[in-house]
Amino acid sequence: MPPSPSNRDETPEERADRLWSEMLQEVRVCQTGAQILFGFLLSVVFTPRFTTLPVLDRHLYVVTVLLGAFATGALVAPAAFHRFFAGHGLKPELVHAAGHLISTGLVLLALTITSAMLLLLRNALHTAAAASALSGVVLLWFTTCWLVLPHLVLRREARRRERDTGSAGGR
DSSP states (O other): OOOOSSOOOOOHHHHHHHHHHHHHHHHHHHHHHHHHHHHHHHHHTTSGGGGGSOHHHHHHHHHHHHHHHHHHHHHHHHHHHHHHHTTTTOHHHHHHHHHHHHHHHHHHHHHHHHHHHHHHHHHHHSOHHHHHHHHHHHHHHHHIIIIIHHHHHHHHHHHHHHHHHHHHHTO
């Protein structure tokens, strides 16, 4: 685990414990949403209307369910890792692996929601072009909120620290 950029006075184990606790809080929100969405998706195939969907929409449904399953698996995986790693002194490794799994799960969740939106809008609007455009907007929104904005904040903070360090070093 890389050294902490903060000025906290904590051991690597304390840092790993803190980060793990923070990650659990973050992932609980995502897990619940992914599991509820996945549960609803599973039930769609059993509705009478499902058999009347065009083949393309049924294939889109299958892709959406698969994405939902992968998202749920990735977002629940940190709990499984914790069970395996518990008592082995591997908390820093757990935090590292869980961070990758959560990031992967978030990407898969965004794709699941976008795919579900596409399926829903294709049937609600009866126009593939509008459904695709609106689903693309949803994906762009997730990309902006979950990737672009955090990246911009990190870049701005890095520039601020660089300025502060440069001006402190020049005194």
